[in-house]
Amino acid sequence: MVDINPARPRRDSYTVETLLAVTVQVFNERGYDGTSMEDLSRAAGISKSSIYHHVRGKEELLNLAVGRALDGLFGILDEPAAAEGPAAARLEHVVRRTTEVLIAELPYVTLLLRVRGNTAAEQWALRRRREFDHHVAELLAAAVRSGELRADVDPRLATRLIFGMINSLVEWYRPEGDQQAADQAAQEIADAVVELSLSGLRRS
Amino acid sequence: MVDINPARPRRDSYTVETLLAVTVQVFNERGYDGTSMEDLSRAAGISKSSIYHHVRGKEELLNLAVGRALDGLFGILDEPAAAEGPAAARLEHVVRRTTEVLIAELPYVTLLLRVRGNTAAEQWALRRRREFDHHVAELLAAAVRSGELRADVDPRLATRLIFGMINSLVEWYRPEGDQQAADQAAQEIADAVVELSLSGLRRS
Numbered sequence: 376m377v378d379i380n381p382a383r384p385r386r387d388s389y390t391v392e393t394l395l396a397v398t399v400q401v402f403n404e405r406g407y408d409g410t411s412m413e414d415l416s417r418a419a420g421i422s423k424s425s426i427y428h429h430v431r432g433k434e435e436l437l438n439l440a441v442g443r444a445l446d447g448l449f450g451i452l453d454e455p456a457a458a459e460g461p462a463a464a465r466l467e468h469v470v471r472r473t474t475e476v477l478i479a480e481l482p483y484v485t486l487l488l489r490v491r492g493n494t495a496a497e498q499w500a501l502r503r504r505r506e507f508d509h510h511v512a513e514l515l516a517a518a519v520r521s522g523e524l525r526a527d528v529d530p531r532l533a534t535r536l537i538f539g540m541i542n543s544l545v546e547w548y549r550p551e552g553d554q555q556a557a558d559q560a561a562q563e564i565a566d567a568v569v570e571l572s573l574s575g576l577r578r579s
Numbered sequence: 580m581v582d583i584n585p586a587r588p589r590r591d592s593y594t595v596e597t598l599l600a601v602t603v604q605v606f607n608e609r610g611y612d613g614t615s616m617e618d619l620s621r622a623a624g625i626s627k628s629s630i631y632h633h634v635r636g637k638e639e640l641l642n643l644a645v646g647r648a649l650d651g652l653f654g655i656l657d658e659p660a661a662a663e664g665p666a667a668a669r670l671e672h673v674v675r676r677t678t679e680v681l682i683a684e685l686p687y688v689t690l691l692l693r694v695r696g697n698t699a700a701e702q703w704a705l706r707r708r709r710e711f712d713h714h715v716a717e718l719l720a721a722a723v724r725s726g727e728l729r730a731d732v733d734p735r736l737a738t739r740l741i742f743g744m745i746n747s748l749v750e751w752y753r754p755e756g757d758q759q760a761a762d763q764a765a766q767e768i769a770d771a772v773v774e775l776s777l778s779g780l781r782r783s
Contacts, residue, residue, distance in 0.1 A: 463781065515780075524780045528771050536775055539747025540740045547739055567732050571740055575779030576719075576728045577667065 444483040463523035667727035
């Protein structure tokens with residue numbers, strides 16, 4: 376519907392959170408670099424000045440979107456099961472929860488994993504992502520030192536392969552059915568990631 | 580150097596193979612869609628008509644490049660160790676060799692994994708890639724049926740996660756040092772992929 380009174384701004388019922396949901400979709404489709412405020416305005420169906428009412432611009436939207444993914448991931452490390460107990464059990468918890476957070480925050484983690492480039496916001500996201508990976512690599516190395524995990528696979532290499540497995544979800548996982556079905560699928564995938572990385576497919 | 584005699588074509592010392600090596604790099608940097616014949620001409624340092632002397636156009640270059648990756652991958656399935664013996668051992672061979680082929684043909688497999696879109700050449704590449712994945716999933720399912728692998732992980736899901744692990748290499752693996760160092764790294768990575776997926780990291 377065309378607004379016939381140009382003096383009256385079109386009603387903008389967005390919150391920062393719902394605006395972010397639209398934004399992250401556009402970023403994932405067109406890439407952050409390839410997205411203009413014009414594209415965001417068109418996708419959201421509100422004017423650019425309405426968007427500027429919520430945020431300072433494209434970079435703040437990126438910060439908020441990857442921040443949401445990073446908060447989810449770093450939150451895992453503060454969970455009791457990630458902080459206490461034998462290293463291998465803590466690693467298992469972190470691997471499982473990382474998979475669950477990726478699925479729960481799929482578009483946001485997808486954006487985080489696709490960020491490249493040289494703006495300050497992108498560099499910050501890359502740095503924080505590497506920091507998270509580093510925490511997991513440390514945990515894996517601790518479990519090797521304690522003798523819980525095998526010493527013949529390099530901890531950094533193993534960490535990369537486990538993240539390769541988890542992060543591949545953004546390429547092929549698409550939630551189907553209702554929330555219950557999605558929760559069940561998420562559970563099955565998290566189990567499979569844990570089993571493959573820690574126990575392997577071979578029957579013992 | 581500017582050619583001062585426009586009637587004499589500039590010397591073109593390319594073969595299809597060396598032209599392909601330049602092409603695949605440009606495709607990987609700019610995306611297939613985002614690459615023009617002009618871009619290829621600039622990167623190769625020869626005129627567009629010189630490129631047309633070797634190939635019919637951009638689509639044939641894509642066909643040749645992903646064809647090289649696909650030939651490498653499908654070639655694995657014809658190897659004796661992939662075709663004969665217990666299913667789990669055949670799977671192990673295919674997983675190891677897929678990792679090795681990905682490393683040996685890194686730019687070509689990178690292109691294959693990044694192909695999206697709707698041209699006939701891209702659709703064909705996607706179809707053949709799915710066909711290869713399907714062969715591996717079948718092998719994994721056979722190893723579950725024979726009781727060699729655990730039945731509590733869905734074979735299709737396990738296949739996706741194993742490919743997730745292997746394919747992540749295009750994101751983070753960069754060959755370093757001389758051929759011997761690269762071969763050794765490739766070996767270490769292939770071992771780690773096999774160990775993680777079949778035996779897991781936990782000490783048995």
